Amino acid sequence: MLRRNLLQLLGSSLAAGALTLPTSVVFAKASLPANDPLRDTARRFTAARKTHPFLAGWESVAPAGAGPVSATLSGSWPKALRGTLLRNGPGLFDRGGQRYQHWFDGDGLIQSWHLGEGGITHQAKFVNTKKFAREDRSGKFEVMAAGTTVPNARPVSGPDDANTANTSLLHIGGKTYALWEAGSAYEIDPESLATVGPKVWRDDLEGAAFSAHPVYEKDGSIWNFGLFDAKLIVYQIGADGALKQAQLIELPHGGYMHSFSASASKLVFVLAPLMRVRDAGSFFEGLGWKPELGSLMVVVPKSDLSKPRFAEFASGAAYHYADAWDEADGTLGLRACWYNSGDGFVSPFGEYVQGYSTLRAPHGLDLVEIRLAPGAKRAVLQKSGVNRVEFPMPTQLMQKSANIYLQGHAAHPTGGLSAVLSLDKNGKPQGHFDFGDDFVLEEQLYLRCDGKRYTLGTIFNAKKARTGLVLFDLARLSDGPVAQAWLERPMPLGFHGTFLPG
């Protein structure tokens, strides 16, 4: 009886190819070096932070979180603008005397800016992921991080063992999720910021990659993807929060992809030629730039997710894609903030995280337009002439947006994004406002209130080491923010957020 059951067990389950180990966050064994580089990093950062206030942008928040506290308001906050800006980003870089070396490694810290009748209240709480809970109990790093080789890291069984849920937020079907990209979405309570747990969209999707950049469809549903080597899952989640469909697409090869875009009829994905070339170490440390592969565009009709079309074009990489559109002749277009090479792409602001006070400028970050003609095997990339921009925010979906708002890099010591720019449909600048060398402007969200158009987002005063909130009236963007709210303390620089009205 025992043997028969065992035959059933192993004969059917450990069959050839049945067991695939995760790759994006399963890491090779790291031997313990004589000098722990993570302790050296911690010492260097602590020393540098004393003389460089801007490094507060990469300083850890206590595991218990922060707040709630009231922000100091100035300017003219519209009375009708009520709701909560939720932002996500890495917030804990240090444990047990060790410090991560990559910005993307920090545990997900959800920051809440509640705009209520009594003012603006800020609080922050970590997503209680399996990784965070485990490391909080032990007081040390336990698993390999996305971009840092943790000495003697314990092996993980799948991406969710190392999921930091630190990249963005999604609100759909009345529920709010903290998103990573290589593992599950984590549901959180948007008011208390308490963690509910990892979301399973369907049994066969448990623990599967779910990117941090879903794209809204006009009916309120969302599209999203998960990438695992050369396997791409395309998701559609209904406006009610239930999975509508999921399609597995086999790609010609792997690569790296952080976001995507959608026209009215198609989903468009672009794989950057960043391949895992080293067996040891963390995921990002093991990536190699393979320009000979080129970039790979994957076009998937919304009407049939099982029929992808592939096209190659110039090698490059983007974290963020903006709008995508269908032209009358069937050409597909999209815009992106484009790095010309992998250099500077895989570890943005990595020097600061490690306690160095100078930064290599990224190669590129040009706003580009990529077009694929009907029947063409290659796409064509064209630069717009707008350079050193990130976090594109189109105001219209599924079409060439009438406006795009972006953050601009300044040539100041922090190398951060100090300006907000407005471009028209053709990429022509319409206005901008630059806070200057002492500020880093974070993602600004486009929203409407009382018939007016605004952007709302956070800002970091790098000189005074304080974090705030700024509101732009887009009718007079170049005049500067119409309202501000400041904390007395810095918060770690984050990635992406969402605004929940009400």
Next chain:
Amino acid sequence: MSTRLTFIAAATFAFNSVAFCNSACAATLTVKITEISEVAGKMGVRLVASGDAYSGKAKATAAQMLPVTSKDPMTLTFPDLAPGTYAVLVMHDENDNGKLDSNMLGIPKEGYGFSNNPHVMRQPTWDETKFEITAADIAIEIEIL
């Protein structure tokens, strides 16, 4: 996003008397299984004595399957083993459905482990999981992932 890491475990499983010997040269292997996360289903443990057996191309030396009744470490023994090179593969069939469940990407949803607890991000190889048994009894510990 990354390199695929697929490993192929044995498709076949059967006892093979070749590796057993009489009591004069016999050793007992004690396997302690730790980090059990779910009190459910059964723990399947497979002992192999060659690279071919490891990859399912030849018969395993021995196998056991035990119900999981606690998160406490589970200990089992393989007696009467001849000196040689062996590896142990463990899988936790948590829902007792007779297979190791995985998601659409092929990532296991149930626990598994190997001798030597290799910290690898690809298919653990026979070389990474193998260990030597002499005439003396031996105990190993396998951590369930």
